[in-house]
């Protein structure tokens with residue numbers, strides 16, 4: 001790992017590039033940045049296999065630490081739940097030196113990971129998040145948010161309650177309203193659920209680009225209109 005940490009220290013790689021070299025390792029990694037000539041970095045067979053093994057260990061450890069649920073929304077992830085990413089609580093884009101700090105890593109479902117990347121990471125100052133910080137020592141989720149889920153054979157409803165300012169910000173910035181709606185709509189009407197799912201995917205894919213924000217707003221309004229259909 002020291003090689004990647006040194007490459008960050010020397011500003012040869014950004015936090016995101018170093019993380020990519022670790023999480024999707026190859027013998028040759030090419031990185032392109034705006035206004036910087038493309039650069040290629042080489043990694044030995046041993047380095048590639050070490051990164052792969054370490055990543056697997058890390059995934060198992062984080063999954064166990066989070067008891068198989070997203071650190072932000074607490075929905076189940078993994079084989080019987082939602083897809084998830086290794087989540088950098090303090091963003092590696094702003095604080096590259098924290099890219100490989102174990103205490104800064106947790107489990108984030110795709111929904112939370114994407115909304116946090118789009119709406120929260122740029123607001124982080126002095127390593128302080130506007131939303132809950134699940135990596136903070138002594139952090140207790142229920143002091144900020146609680147989550148009730150009621151299921152029957154054909155319906156499922158979920159509702160979050162907020163108990164603190166960071167909890168309110170988490171609900172708002174990570175768009176937990178979307179999660180609540182997804183639960184309800186998925187149980188009600190299959191074709192509407194499929195349309196809802198497609199819109200959600202396009203919105204998620206558009207979140208990462210600045211131009212996409214307009215599309216996200218538009219599709220969000222369209223989705224809201226679906227919820228109001230008789």
Ligand SMILES: [Zn+2]
Pocket residue numbers: 070071072073074075108109110111112113
């Ligand atoms: Zn989540």
